[in-house]
Amino acid sequence: MTDQVIQTITAVLVSIAFCLLYFAGSNFVLDKIVQLPVGSKNGREIFRSNVRPLLFIAPALLLLGTYLVYPLFETFRLSFYDATGEQFVGLANFRWVFADQNFLLTIRNNFLWLLVVPAAATAFGLVVAVLADRVWWGGFAKSMVFMPMAISFVGASVIWKFVYDFRGPDAEQIGILNAMVMGMGFEPQAWVTIPFWNNFFLMAILIWIQTGFAMVILSAALRGVPHETIEAARIDGASELQIFFEIMVPQVMSTILVVWTTITITVLKVFDIVMAMTGGQWDTSVLGNLMYDWMFRGGGDYGRSSTLAMVLMFAVVPVMAFNIRRFRTEEAQR
Template sequence: MLQRLFTVIVAILLGCGGVIAIFYALNYAVNLLPQKWRSPVLPWVYLAPAIFVLGGFLVLPTINTFILSFFDRRSENFVFLDNYIFSFTDRTMLIAFRNNILWLVLVTGVSVALGLVLAVLMDKVKYEKWTKALIFLPMAISFVGASIIWRFIYAYRPADEPQIGLLNAIITSLGFEPVGWLVEQSVNNFALIAIMIWLQTGFCLVILSAAVKGIPNDVIEAARMDGANEWQIFWKIIVPMISSTITVVATTVVILVLKVFDIVFVMTGGNQGTEVIASRMIKETYNYRNVGVGSAIAVILLLAIIPVMVTNIKRFKEQERLR
């Protein structure tokens, strides 16, 4: 125990101390330059380590993945677009695409809409902070941790045995048959989607609540004096005035949903028709050792995320321009 503690302390001291020493040394080296060179060079000196790390651990692997996507299983023969054609024609991949679209529509739509409604309602309650904290609390749980919690909620036992799953215990107490939430293909995808909604609603609530509070009270009061009811105020004033924030929150959730893997892996392993793009990528690459197809799926996933990221960046630039 003491040896491990000593190792941790040494690693922290050497790691943090090494980083600090590197920046001090670089700053000292910049100060040795002529005065006219110091200002242009100094920002790049501090950015260089981050650029180096990003280049080594993000850019180069991305390029390598793109190249591998044009080769066969063992990365020996060039097959051009065969891996991409397989990705868009294989039955399991088509199921994964269908499921991802279902996740995108339901998780994004429900979590953003629910977060917006709660943000407006929380603005009127007495214990706003405590209520928001309670709803935001699932965000503190990892996807894997949340999945394990919900495995107990969805747990299934035959009808003649005691139910240990909370949901089936409630259902059987009302006189209904227990449901195999993670096995029955008519409900299992929706059961997994519910977990993501539970996790992301708190995030949407907090961000949208800040936007709602930024609306001037004078505008709301003027609308009420003109005879507008609460429903009209919500649709005609609140939603248009925070539309940019809604877009940012929605695109952030979309990016998370496109990359979803943990929940599916822990809950079903992608079986019983619950496969998603990310889980299929992992299976093709590591389970089936089909690196070419796995790389092609990774490239497809990257290309799907890029337009959403570009939309977010453009939105941020517009907000900065309007300030």
């Protein structure tokens, strides 16, 4: 444990030192080596002002190109090759994808996740943001709701394993959910093994995590709703539900869409929760798990795993495009 801490601290210090050395050195080179003819001082300053931003973003561009852009094109290329990545097979992998029963099952599961998680997390976050501002202990409540955001998906899955834990029909149960069920006189269940419904039990974990994110963003947006408008509505006899649905929600709708699309992208990339809870068993697999299985289990299949990765990317792109287009529209209206 001590060695790991020392290695972590050393890595952080070395990274900071490298960044300082790079930026100091690049500025020195820019100031000393770049020499323009005498009498072109303004030209030299313009040149430096144009080059200096490139020096700052060059490391980020290099890392993005190495670890994001290149893998994207390489994955796209491999999706047209066989399992070894050596023989060109054309669109055979894409034809296989849409005829494979496991893929169709994962598409169904992904659709369920997309239908439930973003809507539920956004709705719960909005409700908590509204109600927490009406009680004196609202700050503490917000802290508790936001706390799961500090936990990794795997860590959250371990916590929820104890919630859903099942020790057999005749054994003593330690799972909170089974304790509640037995307290009401029903039999305990192995919740994560129940087909179809187990997907919703897994979704609850991501909703639990993402509600805090939605609450923080929407709470900030709600503070921008004019109090004069709300007070005028109350004077006119509007109920609290009418104020909520007809005044608050319309005025923060753009923020709601931002939160919804952000959570949607997270849902499309979900992998950790399913892997930690069920490993994709009992009809809970999603695209990320199926891609992992084809690539890292059973010898590895470069072609089919790359094809699944491209399908996942194609699913994310429309959501991102919608978000970017809406953001540009709002910017143009300001």
